[in-house]
Amino acid sequence: MGALVLDDVCFSYSDDLDLFTRRRRAAGEGEDLVLKHLSLTVEDGQFLCLVGHSGCGKTTLLRTLAGLQAPTAGSIAIDGKPLDGPGLDRSVVFQNYSLFPWMTALANVEFGVRQASVELGRGLTKAQVAEVSRSYLARVGMEKAADLHPYQLSGGMQQRVAIARALAMDTEILLFDEPFGALDVRTRRDLQELMSALWVEADRDRRKTAVFVTHDIDEALLLADRIVFMSDGRFLADIPVGAARPRDPEEFLRRPAVRLIQDELMGLFYDAVETRRDLADREQVFEGSVTP
Numbered sequence: 001m002g003a004l005v006l007d008d009v010c011f012s013y014s015d016d017l018d019l020f021t022r023r024r025r026a027a028g029e030g031e032d033l034v035l036k037h038l039s040l041t042v043e044d045g046q047f048l049c050l051v052g053h054s055g056c057g058k059t060t061l062l063r064t065l066a067g068l069q070a071p072t073a074g075s076i077a078i079d080g081k082p083l084d085g086p087g088l089d090r091s092v093v094f095q096n097y098s099l100f101p102w103m104t105a106l107a108n109v110e111f112g113v114r115q116a117s118v119e120l121g122r123g124l125t126k127a128q129v130a131e132v133s134r135s136y137l138a139r140v141g142m143e144k145a146a147d148l149h150p151y152q153l154s155g156g157m158q159q160r161v162a163i164a165r166a167l168a169m170d171t172e173i174l175l176f177d178e179p180f181g182a183l184d185v186r187t188r189r190d191l192q193e194l195m196s197a198l199w200v201e202a203d204r205d206r207r208k209t210a211v212f213v214t215h216d217i218d219e220a221l222l223l224a225d226r227i228v229f230m231s232d233g234r235f236l237a238d239i240p241v242g243a244a245r246p247r248d249p250e251e252f253l254r255r256p257a258v259r260l261i262q263d264e265l266m267g268l269f270y271d272a273v274e275t276r277r278d279l280a281d282r283e284q285v286f287e288g289s290v291t292p
């Protein structure tokens with residue numbers, strides 16, 4: 001389970017407000033809103049990419065989904081339960097790797113696995129925590145770096161470890177905030193392929209629900225079941241991408257149907273208002289269905 005429902009979610013960073021403004025905010029009104037009445041259902045097991053220009057509110061939304069801040073108005077629920085703070089039903093991968101610098105790669109992954117095991121009552125032994133952690137490091141190609149510290153790893157390697165930790169925690173929902181944003185083009189492509197491969201692998205087992213923030217349209221196309229475009233705190237488009245994985249970048253990104261979506265998204269980036277269109281029935285150009 002891992003269905004995520006946003007109902008009329010608003011968010012404002014201002015807290016130094018007069019009574020009337022506070023009342024308007026409580027009703028989800030006001031010019032200071034960064035998130036403006038967002039409603040969305042992310043199905044269990046769906047990989048949703050959130051794209052949009054800088055400053056449109058993507059990170060704010062992700063932090064709100066992570067429970068690091070409460071919506072100013074509206075509500076968020078996971079499997080019908082209201083979200084009321086951070087929880088081990090979600091793990092987050094940030095752009096800046098967020099590994100503990102004093103721990104080895106293995107210890108970083110073990111920390112997450114142990115914490116999840118304790119909080120969720122899984123009762124893993126020390127040996128089991130180590131085994132799970134090593135297996136996830138191997139899945140991201142980092143088994144040989146298990147005993148190295150973050151300062152001994154490149155950005156791409158650190159991000160592999162962060163992904164291994166998030167996956168090894170075995171949470172229902174994964175939240176990614178531009179995880180490849182600081183990496184060079186080649187490393188970025190490698191990690192996109194890794195992420196795709198991990199999702200294909202997960203298909204055999206049980207897929208996680210993912211919300212993945214990115215600026216990169218091609219990255220979203222390669223990874224997503226669904227792309228939501230955000231502008232100025234609102235959702236402007238919701239585009240299904242029902243193609244099978246893995247998606248070979250060279251071939252997939254050249255498909256005419258995919259080029260159409262690229263063009264639509266570029267149009268939205270460059271002129272969000274004029275190019276707003278109904279993209280709802282886009283899945284008919286792809287094989288497969290929108291929902292997993």
Ligand SMILES: Nc1ncnc2c1ncn2[C@@H]1O[C@H](COP(=O)(O)OP(=O)(O)OP(=O)(O)O)[C@@H](O)[C@H]1O
Binds near residue numbers: 052053056059
């Ligand atoms: N801690 C904060 N306090 C006040 N305003 C903030 C804070 N964090 C973000 N903002 C503002 O909220 C708006 C949305 O920012 P956010 O970081 O969510 O956008 P974003 O779409 O993730 O941008 P980027 O792609 O550049 O990371 C921006 O106008 C930003 O200046």
